[in-house]
Amino acid sequence: MLIFEHRSGVLKLKSTQKHTISKFIHMKINVKLFATLRLKLGIAELKIEIEKPVTIIQLLKLISQQLKTDIIPELIEDGEIMVGTILLINGKNVLHADKLETLITEECEVSVFPPAGGG
Amino acid sequence: MVAGAGGLGSTVLNLLIRLGVGTIHFFEFAEIDLPDLNRQILYNSENIGKPKCRIAFENLKKINPKVEIVAHCEKIIEKTEIPEVDLVFDCLDNFTSRYILDDLIYSKRIPMVHAGVSSYFGQLTVIIPGKTECLRKVISVDAAKFDEKINKNIFPPVVTTMASLQVSEGIKYLTGDFNNLLYGKILVIDLLSNSFDVINIKD
Numbered sequence: 001m002l003i004f005e006h007r008s009g010v011l012k013l014k015s016t017q018k019h020t021i022s023k024f025i026h027m028k029i030n031v032k033l034f035a036t037l038r039l040k041l042g043i044a045e046l047k048i049e050i051e052k053p054v055t056i057i058q059l060l061k062l063i064s065q066q067l068k069t070d071i072i073p074e075l076i077e078d079g080e081i082m083v084g085t086i087l088l089i090n091g092k093n094v095l096h097a098d099k100l101e102t103l104i105t106e107e108c109e110v111s112v113f114p115p116a117g118g119g
Numbered sequence: 120m121v122a123g124a125g126g127l128g129s130t131v132l133n134l135l136i137r138l139g140v141g142t143i144h145f146f147e148f149a150e151i152d153l154p155d156l157n158r159q160i161l162y163n164s165e166n167i168g169k170p171k172c173r174i175a176f177e178n179l180k181k182i183n184p185k186v187e188i189v190a191h192c193e194k195i196i197e198k199t200e201i202p203e204v205d206l207v208f209d210c211l212d213n214f215t216s217r218y219i220l221d222d223l224i225y226s227k228r229i230p231m232v233h234a235g236v237s238s239y240f241g242q243l244t245v246i247i248p249g250k251t252e253c254l255r256k257v258i259s260v261d262a263a264k265f266d267e268k269i270n271k272n273i274f275p276p277v278v279t280t281m282a283s284l285q286v287s288e289g290i291k292y293l294t295g296d297f298n299n300l301l302y303g304k305i306l307v308i309d310l311l312s313n314s315f316d317v318i319n320i321k322d
Contacts, residue, residue, distance in 0.1 A: 032318075035307065083260060119210050
């Protein structure tokens with residue numbers, strides 16, 4: 001239950017309630033990187049917190065900010081997901097959704113990996 | 120059936136023949152090259168320049184003469200006649216051929232244990248018609264473009280590791296152990312950091 005109080009003539013959310021609200025607003029996305037991506041970026045897993053739904057391309061920009069390195073050139077070429085990169089949201093390939101414009105609207109796990117083609 | 124008798128295929132065939140798995144068909148069309156020898160364990164330095172198909176058949180027969188081996192010395196193409204088998208091991212080295220194989224066997228409802236290797240990494244998944252999507256949908260790439268950029272540098276231990284895992288999954292399938300089978304999932308291994316990860320996949 002949300003409790004509001006009057007402060008200086010304005011209805012404000014009671015300060016102790018802000019944590020409750022923030023739990024609903026902040027969504028956590030768990031990003032897992034595999035294979036050569038893990039090697040190039042030096043990281044296997046990271047968590048991104050978002051306050052509103054984001055597209056895949058927006059998420060990649062947030063990851064770049066967090067890692068302080070631009071990962072877009074590793075994954076995107078000519079505005080499309082690079083040939084040889086698989087992006088899954090909770091196991092679902094974004095190529096079968098809206099590709100880079102696929103919207104992430106809830107907490108999820110995003111897996112990014114370049115499949116290996118040799119044999 | 121084993122598609123390819125190169126890196127993955129050499130180890131898959133080696134293990135299957137030693138396990139005494141029924142009748143084994145395999146497809147291979149290339150010749151043995153010196154760089155192959157670091158990971159293609161069915162061949163040795165005396166075989167360079169010779170057809171893999173024939174040498175593989177001869178060596179497999181020596182390992183276990185009781186298993187029936189049928190060597191198809193040809194490349195798998197759209198018109199290839201796939202024999203009546205219970206399971207296929209994808210040991211090919213490019214996605215163009217993999218998708219051709221996938222098209223041929225998925226429509227015949229034959230399951231497949233797919234694996235791919237590159238550098239220190241590999242992935243594996245089991246495709247079961249009726250239970251999973253086909254390989255083309257599970258691992259979607261633009262095959263022609265992907266194959267142009269394919270990394271041919273492969274750490275040999277990852278080849279034998281992935282091939283062993285393929286046989287392990289194959290045995291699970293053939294013995295009906297669906298609880299532990301890697302279908303609806305992709306196993307991704309990294310021998311550099313020693314990690315094995317399983318990604319659950321959805322249609």
